[in-house]
Amino acid sequence: xxxxxxxxxxxxxxxxxxxxxxxxxxxxxxxxxxxxxxxxxxxxxxxxxxxxxxxxxxxxxxxxxxxxxxxxxxxxxxxxxxxxxxxxxxxxxxxxxxxxxxxxxxxxxxxxxxxxxxxxxxxxxxxxxxxxxxxxxxxxxxxxxxxxxxxxxxxxxxxxxxxxxxxxxxxxxxxxxxxxxxxxxxxxxxxxxxx
Amino acid sequence: xxxxxxxxxxxxxxxxxxxxxxxxxxxxxxxxxxxxxxxxxxxxxxxxxxxxxxxxxxxxxxxxxxxxxxxxxxxxxxxxxxxxxxxxxxxxxxxxxxxxxxxxxxxxxxxxxxxxxxxxxxxxxxxxxxxxxxxxxxxxxxxxxxxxxxxxxxxxxxxxxxxxxxxxxxxxxxxxxxxxxxxxxxxxxxxxxxx
Numbered sequence: 001x002x003x004x005x006x007x008x009x010x011x012x013x014x015x016x017x018x019x020x021x022x023x024x025x026x027x028x029x030x031x032x033x034x035x036x037x038x039x040x041x042x043x044x045x046x047x048x049x050x051x052x053x054x055x056x057x058x059x060x061x062x063x064x065x066x067x068x069x070x071x072x073x074x075x076x077x078x079x080x081x082x083x084x085x086x087x088x089x090x091x092x093x094x095x096x097x098x099x100x101x102x103x104x105x106x107x108x109x110x111x112x113x114x115x116x117x118x119x120x121x122x123x124x125x126x127x128x129x130x131x132x133x134x135x136x137x138x139x140x141x142x143x144x145x146x147x148x149x150x151x152x153x154x155x156x157x158x159x160x161x162x163x164x165x166x167x168x169x170x171x172x173x174x175x176x177x178x179x180x181x182x183x184x185x186x187x188x189x190x191x192x193x194x195x
Numbered sequence: 196x197x198x199x200x201x202x203x204x205x206x207x208x209x210x211x212x213x214x215x216x217x218x219x220x221x222x223x224x225x226x227x228x229x230x231x232x233x234x235x236x237x238x239x240x241x242x243x244x245x246x247x248x249x250x251x252x253x254x255x256x257x258x259x260x261x262x263x264x265x266x267x268x269x270x271x272x273x274x275x276x277x278x279x280x281x282x283x284x285x286x287x288x289x290x291x292x293x294x295x296x297x298x299x300x301x302x303x304x305x306x307x308x309x310x311x312x313x314x315x316x317x318x319x320x321x322x323x324x325x326x327x328x329x330x331x332x333x334x335x336x337x338x339x340x341x342x343x344x345x346x347x348x349x350x351x352x353x354x355x356x357x358x359x360x361x362x363x364x365x366x367x368x369x370x371x372x373x374x375x376x377x378x379x380x381x382x383x384x385x386x387x388x389x390x
Contacts, residue, residue, distance in 0.1 A: 024307070075225060
């Protein structure tokens with residue numbers, strides 16, 4: 001999405017360790033008008049897929065997931081991060097390794113909010129190595145829900161998670177795919193007119 | 196707001212310790228259509244107040260704050276919770292005591308996103324004893340921003356925080372005010388036709 005790519009070029013900052021800091025419009029301060037446009041694009045891409053629920057992971061996926069769920073007219077559920085969640089009768093739990101923080105954490109969702117056979121669109125702000133997305137898919141697998149795909153605001157294509165999951169058959173659509181961050185400069189995967 | 200009150204009566208559960216569990220539509224699974232109506236009500240109430248930014252606190256205030264900011268056409272900022280944040284040149288920090296968890300935590304927001312003189316509407320999902328709201332007001336005071344008021348989804352009126360802050364001159368508007376939770380039954384402050 002061209003407007004998102006322009007915003008990344010204009011406001012994003014490349015920090016050591018392949019970090020793309022976009023906290024002026026996505027992670028801390030939010031340009032909700034831009035996110036609403038991204039949500040509209042997600043709706044356009046998945047409108048024929050019978051989406052019944054939107055699933056995201058706290059914290060920074062919540063706003064765009066809520067805006068997306070509103071377009072589809074379906075509920076949104078956010079999985080919670082905990083340092084150590086126990087399996088229980090009430091919730092599904094999965095484990096996610098964070099390369100950024102170099103530790104494992106757990107994510108969980110109440111069983112009553114993920115239903116067998118329900119068609120679920122996963123929405124998140126970032127996709128890098130794909131570990132968080134795999135954790136969300138694992139929650140859906142435990143629930144017997146049907147993942148119709150993943151809609152991502154910014155994918156760091158060079159970290160490989162998106163392409164690995166595409167290779168496993170998951171439909172992954174990203175509003176912007178960063179192919180490289182060389183010398184502080186962001187390069188996008190497609191230079192097309194307006195993906 | 197009548198539809199919100201009806202949802203609380205229908206889906207809310209009163210748990211020991213004055214806890215109102217509304218995780219089927221507000222805190223974990225979100226009824227974004229209902230929250231968008233609440234956001235529309237907040238816009239109606241504060242539309243003449245020159246709101247330039249919406250401020251909330253992670254996690255569960257984010258969705259309704261994003262929907263509200265979209266109505267106003269302004270950016271949204273969420274303050275972050277940390278166990279121990281240090282004052283720094285980059286961020287404002289305040290301390291909040293949580294009665295639910297019986298411990299103090301810190302909240303922070305980057306200085307670059309809270310500006311002197313800027314007119315800020317605080318939005319949150321819950322208001323009980325008012326400690327979180329006071330923390331957000333403290334961040335705005337440090338920044339020199341102007342709090343135009345607080346817009347709350349559910350106020351637990353019997354815990355007194357809202358009325359104490361109103362007594363200090365803050366405009367507090369709540370889409371639903373729970374006056375009592377007696378024997379598992381929720382009683383609202385106003386029984387008017389549709390506040």
